[in-house]
Amino acid sequence: MKKKFFIILLFVFLLSVMGFSKKIELMFWTHEDPNRKEIELRYIEEFQKIYPDVEIKRVEYSSTKIQELILTAFAAKQGPDIFNMSIEDEYAYIVNGRVSPVDYKAAGYKNKDDLLNSYMEGMLDPVTFDDEVYGLPLEITNWCIFINKKVFRDAGLDPEKDYPKTWEDIVNLSQKIAIKDGEIVKRRGFDFRYPYYLVEMLPLVEQLGGKLISDDGKEVIVNDEAWLKFLDYMAEFGPSGLNLGSPTSTAARKVFNKDNNDIAMCSSGLYQIARIKAENPDFYNSKEWMVVPFPKFENAKKDVPAKYYGHYYMVNSQKPKKNQEMAWKFVSFMLSHPEEYLEKVAIIQPKKELLESFLFKSYPYSDVFLKDLEKAEVVFYQANSAKIQKHMEEAVQSVMFGTKTSKEALEILKRKVEESYKEGLDMIY
Numbered sequence: 001m002k003k004k005f006f007i008i009l010l011f012v013f014l015l016s017v018m019g020f021s022k023k024i025e026l027m028f029w030t031h032e033d034p035n036r037k038e039i040e041l042r043y044i045e046e047f048q049k050i051y052p053d054v055e056i057k058r059v060e061y062s063s064t065k066i067q068e069l070i071l072t073a074f075a076a077k078q079g080p081d082i083f084n085m086s087i088e089d090e091y092a093y094i095v096n097g098r099v100s101p102v103d104y105k106a107a108g109y110k111n112k113d114d115l116l117n118s119y120m121e122g123m124l125d126p127v128t129f130d131d132e133v134y135g136l137p138l139e140i141t142n143w144c145i146f147i148n149k150k151v152f153r154d155a156g157l158d159p160e161k162d163y164p165k166t167w168e169d170i171v172n173l174s175q176k177i178a179i180k181d182g183e184i185v186k187r188r189g190f191d192f193r194y195p196y197y198l199v200e201m202l203p204l205v206e207q208l209g210g211k212l213i214s215d216d217g218k219e220v221i222v223n224d225e226a227w228l229k230f231l232d233y234m235a236e237f238g239p240s241g242l243n244l245g246s247p248t249s250t251a252a253r254k255v256f257n258k259d260n261n262d263i264a265m266c267s268s269g270l271y272q273i274a275r276i277k278a279e280n281p282d283f284y285n286s287k288e289w290m291v292v293p294f295p296k297f298e299n300a301k302k303d304v305p306a307k308y309y310g311h312y313y314m315v316n317s318q319k320p321k322k323n324q325e326m327a328w329k330f331v332s333f334m335l336s337h338p339e340e341y342l343e344k345v346a347i348i349q350p351k352k353e354l355l356e357s358f359l360f361k362s363y364p365y366s367d368v369f370l371k372d373l374e375k376a377e378v379v380f381y382q383a384n385s386a387k388i389q390k391h392m393e394e395a396v397q398s399v400m401f402g403t404k405t406s407k408e409a410l411e412i413l414k415r416k417v418e419e420s421y422k423e424g425l426d427m428i429y
Helices: 002-021 034-050 065-075 087-095 112-117 149-154 167-177 197-207 224-237 252-256 271-279 281-286 321-334 338-345 366-375 385-400 406-428
Strands: 024-031 054-061 082-086 136-141 144-148 179-181 184-191 211-213 220-222 263-268 289-292 309-315
Touching: 024 034, 024 065, 024 321, 034 054, 034 271, 034 321, 034 338, 054 065, 054 321, 065 082, 065 087, 082 087, 082 321, 087 309, 087 385, 144 149, 144 366, 149 263, 167 184, 167 224, 167 263, 184 252, 197 211, 197 224, 197 385, 220 224, 220 406, 224 385, 224 406, 252 263, 252 271, 263 271, 271 281, 271 338, 281 289, 289 366, 309 321, 385 406
Parallel strands: 024 054, 024 082, 184 263
Antiparallel strands: 082 309, 136 309, 144 263, 144 289, 179 184, 211 220
16 A cells, blocks of 8 residues: 555656656747847847746747737637737737736836836837736837938939928929839839838828827817828829839838839838848948938928837737746847847837947937937827728728729728727727
């Protein structure tokens, strides 16, 4: 009997030892960025040496694909331990309880106030809900206009004098720069970032005096006149108008780096500089590119630059507590290198220590981005912001391709946004 009892005890002990020795596996999903991949793979290696019982698998997807995959994975309760997306796509995961609050101690902070005090004021507001912080910023990004000086000169323009100050300039310059073969555009002057309607296009509406949601939250699509002017502008710019750009064309940001005389301007963040340097060092070193502020309409009622958005690291609340704790330790370990992220990836982590550093102040065109950022507002985020962005996409594309008039598109947009906005409020309340 004693022997049998001893065997049972030994078996229980071995099981417990095996349980404690089992590695903690963390699945880490993020969006593509070759420069960031290089340093983050090194961070993983370094972290795993400090914590040999942890194994981290980093998986990357395109910034649009990850939105679909995260949604599907969480619905099946198979979401990754750590992920990041833009806040307008992430916010629903906070209000629906899919992600855990920051573990302040695991992340290396005394408490919430200690965390807040280490960042630029307001930068954690988008991930604060019910008095808890739910994410840490990989980057805070705003967009300005990148210009290829050679393409300007090839079109008989002086980039230092003729760069666009207004959206009317964007159209006029694009007409001078464009090279077409019939309806096929061989060289574009400028093109928009079409998946990002809330970041890049909503500011155009606001410059004209419109709003997505009224200040009191009771009205959607405020000021029809402003919205109609914006839609008319997009209709003129698109394939059914002057045919200067299109949602079906290769992303302007990707084409710009190649310096193939096929685009003169694109909108992008500071990170674009690191990508030019990595993808086309000859173009980077030539200094034949420059960055200028976000344009505004000639008769703008408000000076509104591009919205800023944040990619925040979040931790899956469906995972075991030990995974969540280790995930926050790893996230904090990665984010303890803000200067390297700036040097190698050209992304801004809004920590006070970085923004006050010589490195940031001496970085190419950081002053242009910072001046616009100081005037910018965070991108609209709500439980249903991803849906609302989709409605805006449908409206813009319908006028650009001529399937709807601006008035028809606006009527549909107003109805759909109202439904989605109310639905989003119901998710919270």
